[in-house]
Amino acid sequence: MPATENKGLLVFFYICIAVFSVICLVPFVLAVSGSLSTESRIAAEGYSFWPRGFSLETYQFLFGSKAEQIIRAYSMSLVVTVLGTLTAVLVTTAYAYVISVKGFRLKNVFAFFAYFTMLFSGGTLPWYLLSTKYYHLGDTLLGLFIPYVLSVFLMFLMANYFRSIPHEIVESAQIDGAGHLRIFFSIMIPLGRVGLVTISLFYALQFWNDFYLPLMLVTDQELYTIQYLMYNMMANIQFLASGNAAHVGGAIIAPPLETAKMAMTCLTVLPIAILYPFLQSFFVKGIIVGSVKG
Template sequence: MKVQNKNRQWTLNIFMMFVASVFILPFVLLIISSLTDEVAVVQYGYSFFPKEFSLDAYSYLWDQRGQILHAYGITILVTVVGTVLGLTMTAMLAYPLSRKDMPLRNVLGFLVFFTIIFNGGLVPTYLVYTNLLDLKNTIWAQIIPYLLMNGFNVLLMRTFFTTTIPDSIIESARIDGAGEIRIFRSLVLPLSLPILATIGLLMATMYWNNWFNQMLFITDPGLYTIQNLLNRIMTDIQFLQNSDLASDASAAADLPSTTVRMAIAVIGILPILITYPFFTKYFRKGIAVGAVKG
């Protein structure tokens, strides 16, 4: 029996290693490709064992390090502010929805669920943020559209509150004289670290990778985030390659257009890859507990 269990465990370990490699190897190939010579990539394609290593792609981006560092600063600001505010608003809405004694609880829960299925549409959203709120070319145009929360995150946190925090603990706090704000701040939030870390990571990733709102509302280069700036760099390279001007054509011939795409992707995802392992424990627990039931 022990031999069978051991063999089964080895089989599961090998299978999970294979699954993990399926997800990890593309990132490894991405990094190696960004360090490969442009000519080698064009001639031999992408490979884990390139013919010739080169730092030309990163050298090209290094020449624009001033813009990239500024864009990183804007991205970090937007991500931190948006995540903190969004997480606060999500928790403050999800907690009342988790209380069975809250009036109109089901109606408000339905309205939150309704936003998952339907939205206002692109044109009305653009008109509201540009004409009514006048957010175009402001830092808030990159924060507020996603700050108005996500129905899935609200329902996920509400489920966590309902299934994880016993009513008896809250009743005990009320007997001791604690108000709702004190209970929420001193009791509920400390017990909800897994779901807060989970939703916080989801929000941070969303803000970090967001470029669509910037495409709609941002035309000032001083407000470009890293995603928007890297996308603009790729557009400039493509423009030079398709240009009919002799000077532009000769300059484009020396650009590492293929490998620079890989380097841009590495720069864009590297901070997320570095921070994600620190939240894995909370992310796994938060998703597992928060999705027990709706």
């Protein structure tokens, strides 16, 4: 009997998950269908699940008028994601190794330093001052990822993962004369692969989705990422449509077409949507492995 009970439960969960997935998918389907519809029919009849008057005009328009900008922003996003992820993973694992290594007296102090920033932060203003005045990150490529290279949460995740690697392996390496650098690069990193992939994915996602750093630190269009380009476009439309614009002389600016907004959304989501199914198993595995010790 238990087997059928389980089956019943399983079916129930599958149904729940299916319903939930459908709910998550609806906006995305609307966006895709919107981007493939003609502007006039969207304006007249609203959105639908199936494109109204199927056409690729919007994409032609986007790539025709803004191709250069979109491609540049796309490549900037790619560069930032790759560079950012590499740097972040290196810094994070190094820190994680330091606080997880056995016999290091100050490791708790270091762990506390990191932990402290999870509880208290200096706020936006000091952060902005530090980034622009002292580190001179304004309008630089580095400014687009350096502030995010150490996520404390992911660092602890990784430290936990390192702790799960049997200490005997490290010990035997030390007996053979390996120093910390060698242990870190030749033992911890290869053995920590799953954890590494997990945090890389988290970082990659964060860098890809980020529009805050460009908003704060970048004014040069060459450095716009695709998310910021999107944000900029939407922000301008919403502000102008909200009526606040009346304060500043009643500026009239034609907002981009409804379908263009949708097409931009699809373009932004696309790479992640394609990549996700292949990598998602690492996410789950990584978190579980990191959380269970031994």
